[in-house]
Amino acid sequence: MLQYLIILLDETSTSFCHYEAPKKERKLISLDTLRQGIRFGMMENLMIQYVYPDYELPDEYKEVIESIDHSKIKPMAEDADVLVMNKIEAVQTDIPVVLRIGKQELFAHQKEVVAMLKGAPRLNVVLTDVETFTDEDFDAYKKVLAALSAEVEKLYVEGKSPQLNLLTDRMMLSQMNNCGAGDTSITLAPNGKFYVCPAFYYDDEADSIGDLEQGLDIKNKQLYKLSYAPICRHCDAWQCKRCIWLNRKTTLEVNTPSHEQCVVAHLERNASRELQHNIRKHGTFLPEHEEIKEIDYLDPFDVREDW
């Protein structure tokens, strides 16, 4: 069921996920389209998430934006609900931070990532090159997660409650909590058309799922649901992004993740298991959540005969 409407306020609105926002020329959504988008969101009972570019919007836009409950995803901290950063740097904020970095940057700067975690209530690390992971990268990622886990454990022991999506989300969840593109969320682009997510817009503007005039038209809508994802519906890496755009890019199907996405998610899941185990050595921790089970695979595809 749809719950969120993401509105890209500009062609250069920041990326907050795996995709790159390639457009360089500023072009704001028209005020009329913005108003119609808000109206659509109100009529469909959708929570609106505005995605901002890296410049100040004109006052008339601010007025329209404020006409409805919403959250702001911005590349600068001022007035943001979510701050998006594209490189590792010091941060001190009381809002969640999305950190978009490549694998090598993460592997080389894990200490700085810990520092960022200490400077924000929540740090969402988004790896922008998941599809390029090799077996060596998997090994390196496993070590990085173990090192980050040790730091997170220390923070818990100190009485803090850090949130690092790669490690703590799985411990807090009771079921899959993934991307939701095309299922729980859709995107309105500056051209007045709807897309599965911003990445689908940037990939191919013709790949829309309706527009403000004719309404939504999501073909094969069921394929965005977990129950129609043969690999994912058997999986318990509940924190996995299950990126619909990466799925289509790598396997040609929106409901099928790549080997790389699965292994990365399972390395995180297994690191979360270790973290849960280690924190519980210090006392009661999230007693309402079951122990994360030990498993002997990193890609559910490899054990499909057992489903």
Next chain:
Amino acid sequence: MSDYTIREQSNTWQEGASKNITFIVTKDCQLACKYCYLVGKNAKERMPWSVAKEAIDYILGHEGDFREEAVIWDFIGGEPFLEIDLIDKICDYLKNEMFRRNHHWFNSYRFSFSTNGINYHEEKVQRYIEKNRNHLSIGVTIDGTELKHDLNRVYKHSERGSYKDVARNIPLWLQQFPNAATKVTISSADIPYIKESVLHLYSLGIHEVNINCVFEDVWNEGDDKLFEEQLMQLADGIIDGGYYTDYACSFFSEYLGKPLDIERENQNWCGAGKMLSIDAAGNFYPCTRFAAYSLRSKKPVIIGNIHDGIDKNKLRPFLTLDRTTQSPQECIDCEVASGCAWCQGENYDAADTNTIYQRATAICKMHKARVRANNYYWNKLYRKLELEGQREEFEKNKKKSNDVIC
């Protein structure tokens, strides 16, 4: 005590244990069959030897990725025998390389052909058959009576029917492959000729007729009723003529038309993705139906090539697809679902989006008509066996299941 049996469809060689690898050696054919799904046939795209060799080197060099016990090297066109010189060279190279590499497929392989039969008698083809006789499966397509066959299977320029040119080679083919089967395809215009065509093929000495309706959306109002009537007449012909002991027709199966359990009977019927096809450019496909010349409205699904190998991520959707995920609720709830086939390529070609997960249902009413006629066939046959005192023996001897994989 007799060992009374009813002839059923024979199993494919090493069914379920073999890898099917298809060389699309040419996209040319002498014929322009009216129901042919190959919309992009042409005389230009002929597989060069260098591509075939590189494909073989890649496949045999990655033994760990091809763990199936056996292999069926399949040659398809267009008409494969137009490229008999290339095929002969490929097969020689395969045999040498499987031996040289001590590959686990050595002595566990078949060469397989589906041919229109027109140049079956030619010297080069016959020399090839003689050379590879013990490892060959050849199916010649003949659609039935001359009238029925020539309705669709016509030469591409003259539109002359090809029946006579195929029929003259049937005795030679059956002499070399006495247990061979033929494949018959039914589209809307063929329906009135089904009964006489199947019985005609029996009269030619073909003991197994594998026959199916096309998956494409070609059916007209009332076709299901006509189809049902034809199949019931065929049922009468087979049973009254006593053909059922020694001849098989795939239209009739005891396992057809039952509800399917959503958990236990959820497997994919189609073998796309478990197979591998290679075209003249050296591209790999999950099945020939995903190559450009087979598709009406979609881009080809290329899963790799002979230089870079197979992109295993692109195989994941094929290898995890199941019946319920691709089916509309009507199919999941269908009370006569068993035996209702699909073609993953046609599903993709007909889908609203670029997905293999949308089942095409154009064949639905034809399947239901087939089920009704099939019920009639078995009820009539059971009664006959009962009256002749052979029912018990039949039950004891029959196969336990009849799963068919494309």
